[in-house]
Amino acid sequence: MRKRARQTTRKTELINAAIQTIARSGTLDVTVADIARQAGMSPALAHHYFGSKDQMFLSTMREILRRYGLIVREAVSAADGPRARLLAVLDASLGPEHFDADTVGAWLTFYALAQQNEEAARLLRVYHRRLRSNLLVDLRPLLGVRAVEVAETLGALIDGVYLRQALSDSAPAMLLKLPRDYLLGILGSKEA
Template identity: 50%
Template sequence: MEPIRRAALVEAAIVEIGNTGSLEVTVSQIAKRAGVSSALAHHYFGGKEQIFLGAMRFTLSAYGAEVRKGLASVEGHRNRLDAIVRAGFTPTNFRREVIAAWLNFYVLAQSSNEALRLLTVYQRRLKSNLVHDLRPLVGADARDIAARIAGLIDGLYLHHALRSDGTTNDEAEAQVRAALETEIAAARATNSPQAAPVAEVRTSR
């Protein structure tokens, strides 16, 4: 029962952050949505920031699971890159409350060392995953391209969170994949000596 209650509190925190658009939610609000008492919420987590950090770990864990699932189902560097991009825009990850939580975790990271550490781990893993499969395709340009693609992903999340457009998860994914295709083609056109002319057959989605 305890893991179930913890999970309920974490999900409740994500939903409450999504509804308010900020971290200005109370433990009482989170506990009420989770169907437990405020005292029990404090018992499990110790305080509001710890609940937020628990929600952040949950979100990162869900994202990591999507990446692993996607990579396990494809072969070839180009297909693996598409799988990494796709993981960030699944309905599980690209829903309003989760995106709002992501943005507010960035705010929390300005004052919380633990939040900053968690976000840094996410950013490093994303770029590392991209670089791993970009390098055989574009050589020395891999790190620069990975940084730009990661920035585009963050930007699409920001636009969606601010509700400035009605971009769906499929549309957002398509934008990143198109940018990735353009980047790879441009890098290969420069005939970088480190870039091997790798020809791969891409599988359909």
């Protein structure tokens, strides 16, 4: 048991180091040595735990996805009613936990990775579907058939906001409220 715990902490340390290192350099070209150094251990140890660079990246991606799912689930369960839950999903998706420079950098880089690596693409599709279904659950009772289109639009909008945030051209605050305002606009006009 002690053994397993140690292994887990080491892996987690490497994953955190990977997120930081990837975001800081903005590429997947980061070397295993870079990540290991960031985590304060030798490159050989990283291989010992993950087997290959690709496996390390995929684990990192899974971890980011896991954290995202956790936060969303928490936020949704704390909200009451469809409208509040929808806003909770948006807030959680664009919350500071995912929107810090590190995570955004890593996130963007994974999109690039997804073009090469089928497993990476699969993980990204999982995220898309999860977001979509989270939105649809509460959009359907409010909008009926139009829910699908609105859900797709919100999904694309969130991703676009991420993308632009990574370049930090516009003011961040402005970008963050875009999906929320879109949703409120839709809900408001439907209420009438």
